[in-house]
């Protein structure tokens with residue numbers, strides 16, 4: 063057996079090598095490196111997949127969040143609610159625009175934003191909620207949509223980690239993550255459910271006006287050539303990346319199937335391992351296992367021992383956003399969000415990717431079990 067990898071992008075590439083190489087060569091042959099026809103085509107194909115009317119491709123998922131805030135017309139001083147157990151992007155994009163990130167705690171079992179913490183954070187300055195679908199499954203959207211409606215707040219789904227995940231409404235209607243909020247953001251960083259060969263991102267929305275604004279903002283706020291209607295930025299998806307993404311999007315169902323299969327295999331293998339709490343799937347969500355994050359005591363010691371036994375793991379996330387130095391100016395203190403703080407000391411992401419085999423997963427779990435029993 064080869065060494066176990068946290069991700070295996072090369073193995074995934076080899077299976078589609080001919081198609082990808084040809085797609086790349088086509089872009090080089092036409093030299094339409096910026097705004098080539100593949101970019102728009104990919105946008106339409108992603109819109110079809112997500113079930114949203116419009117997709118605006120952009121340079122990365124962090125830009126997508128910034129563009130979303132701008133398209134919604136948020137102004138300096140406006141407050142944006144978001145989970146503290148999260149990647150930094152939504153806080154950073156908000157702060158750069160002079161918006162105020164307002165953190166809330168998360169659910170201990172699903173790691174997603176705790177809707178019960180939102181209402182108490184709403185002030186007259188609150189304008190939007192970023193719902194991050196963490197690790198591959200959608201957050202509990204319906205109560206959040208209800209709060210948003212009551213207080214006239216905008217909802218942004220951050221789908222960076224959960225493309226292909228779904229949310230099931232009480233009437234049985236199932237919608238894909240990224241088709242529900244007012245405007246939603248995607249990342250095609252290589253390790254995401256749909257990853258390119260560099261940076262890439264997109265926004266999805268059903269609102270024509272927001273789609274138009276997002277597109278304009280991503281192109282320097284330009285309407286007619288050299289006529290700037292809004293303050294924008296330069297955030298384009300490279301044609302090369304779009305060409306690669308088109309090939310990979312054709313395979314997305316099989317990628318998701320592999321991830322879901324691997325996630326369920328871990329669930330089964332870990333069921334009887336002492337000290338390990340497996341990730342819980344929300345009843346209303348389809349979990350696509352972009353990450354497989356367990357909780358356990360003695361996490362740091364176990365991580366170290368796994369490493370010496372050749373099993374790579376990662377920490378998502380070692381510190382909540384409200385306790386990061388960069389966001390100290392917001393005035394949060396240790397103890398403000400006890401669940402997120404506890405999770406940061408307990409979580410451990412096990413290797414999971416589209417190429418992982420059941421044998422590799424057995425080795426991961428057997429090694430983990432052996433280490434736990436030896437402590």
Ligand SMILES: *Cc1c(COP(=O)(O)O)cnc(C)c1O
Pocket residue numbers: 122123124125148149151152194220222223248249250251261262263
């Ligand atoms: C990866 C990620 C982003 C940002 O994506 P980039 O393309 O790396 O800018 C945003 N939000 C979450 C939750 C992410 O995991």
